[in-house]
Structure formats: structure tokens, C-alpha cells
Amino acid sequence: MIRIVILFLLAFWLGIACFVIFLSPKPTKNKLAVRIVTLCFLMLPFGGWWLYLTIDGYRAYLAGKEACKQAKITIYVPYEKWREMVGGHEAWVKLADYGTRTVRELSEEEKQKYPSTFNFKGVEYHLEYLIHKRVLVYESGYYKFNDYANLDSVLYYDWETKTVLYQYTRFPKNYSSGLTVSNLLGIRSGHKECEPKEEHDTHAYYFYRK
Numbered sequence: 528m529i530r531i532v533i534l535f536l537l538a539f540w541l542g543i544a545c546f547v548i549f550l551s552p553k554p555t556k557n558k559l560a561v562r563i564v565t566l567c568f569l570m571l572p573f574g575g576w577w578l579y580l581t582i583d584g585y586r587a588y589l590a591g592k593e594a595c596k597q598a599k600i601t602i603y604v605p606y607e608k609w610r611e612m613v614g615g616h617e618a619w620v621k622l623a624d625y626g627t628r629t630v631r632e633l634s635e636e637e638k639q640k641y642p643s644t645f646n647f648k649g650v651e652y653h654l655e656y657l658i659h660k661r662v663l664v665y666e667s668g669y670y671k672f673n674d675y676a677n678l679d680s681v682l683y684y685d686w687e688t689k690t691v692l693y694q695y696t697r698f699p700k701n702y703s704s705g706l707t708v709s710n711l712l713g714i715r716s717g718h719k720e721c722e723p724k725e726e727h728d729t730h731a732y733y734f735y736r737k
Contacts, residue, residue: 584716587701590675591718594698597678598721601694606732609685609692613661622659623735630654645684647691652682658734661687669699675717676701683733692733697722 604612610619630638637657645652645665652665663684669677679699683692700720723729 580716587675587717590673591698591701594672594676594678594701595718595721597672597696598698598723599696600723600725600729601696602729603691603693604685606692606729609733612685612688612690620735622661625660627656627658629656633657641686645682647682647694650680652680658683661685662692662734672698693729695723695726695729 610616613619613622630643633641641654641657641663643654645654645663647665650667650670652667654663655666656664658664663686665682665684667678667680667682669679672678677699679697681695683694684690685692698718698721701717
């Protein structure tokens with residue numbers, strides 16, 4: 528429906544321009560000059576609007592490109608060292624018996640024990656999961672990276688040693704794939720999402736799965 532309305536308005540505007548330029552009577556000998564001036568006058572507002580969308584869309588693309596550079600996994604404690612920290616390979620494997628629980632599945636005592644929020648490098652994270660009895664998983668939700676882009680991060684925090692194991696950060700995209708004016712006009716208006724490809728493998732290195 529939105530696409531139809533936008534296309535109708537564009538066609539209506541173009542129709543007015545064509546009528547004024549080519550069909551309306553012009554009491555002058557220099558019709559070509561009049562038509563050119565009239566066309567410029569009618570298309571100036573549309574051209575300015577188009578230029579604004581183009582510049583703003585390209586800025587969003589560049590901002591998204593910079594945000595994509597942040598989409599990565601940052602290791603703070605290598606998985607080999609963390610396995611040693613929990614007591615070696617056998618102890619690490621045994622932790623898998625405890626599985627994964629969401630924050631809603633925790634007991635009231637556990638909810639009181641574990642902090643519901645965690646501030647890391649100026650970003651506030653919220654507790655979402657408990658993995659293998661001792662690792663708290665905190666998620667940030669969207670937070671501002673620049674004027675055109677947000678990031679979304681996940682922290683894996685070892686409660687026993689009070690250590691951040693690693694951080695997973697993704698860029699959720701800053702353009703709309705729906706029926707927007709920019710898409711209808713074929714104007715670049717942002718950047719696609721970026722996610723670290725090695726997230727699944729990293730998780731498997733840290734958490735044994737039975």
C-alpha cells in the first residue's frame with residue numbers, strides 16, 4: 528500500500544511537470560528555454576529531497592561499515608587456560624552435566640546470588656543464562672556505536688573467578704529491507720548486518736556438549 532501511494536505521488540508530480548512544460552500554452556517564441564526553466568523549477572524540490580536521501584543513506588552505509596569492524600569475538604581468557612582454571616579436562620567435561628538455564632529457570636536464591644546487571648566498558652549488560660553452573664551470560668541489547676549504527680554484544684563471565692572469558696559483538700544492520708522511500712528510488716540507505724562467523728566454534732571450545 529505504501530509503495531502504491533509513493534509511486535502515485537511521484538507519477539502525479541511528473542504528470543504536472545509534463546503538463547506545464549509540454550502541454551500548457553506558452554505565449555513566447557523561446558519555448559525551449561521556458562520549458563527548461565520550468566522543469567528546473569518544478570524538479571528542484573524533488574531533486575533536493577533526492578540529494579538529501581542519497582547523502583544521508585551513504586553516511587549510514589559508511590557508519591555501518593565502521594560498525595562492522597566491531598563485529599567480532601574478543602577473547603580475554605583463552606579456552607585452554609580456562610579449562611585449567613576449572614580443574615583440568617575431566618572437571619571441564621563434568622561441568623556439562625549442569626547444562627544451560629535461562630534466568631527465569633533460576634531459583635530465587637540464585638537470582639539473589641548472581642548480579643542481574645553487569646557494566647563492562649561503559650555498556651550495561653543484563654543476565655540471560657547460566658551455563659555449566661558457573662558461567663553467566665549477559666546480553667547488552669542494542670547500544671549506540673555512532674549516529675547511524677548500533678551494536679549488540681554478549682559477555683561470557685566466569686562467576687567463580689570473576690573473569691570475562693570472551694565477548695561476542697554483532698552489528699544488526701542499519702537499513703530497512705521493507706517498503707521505504709530509499710528502496711523504491713534505488714538509493715543506498717545503510718549496511719547489511721555483520722556477525723562473527725566463528726561464534727559457534729568458539730562456544731564449543733569453551734563449553735563441552737554431551
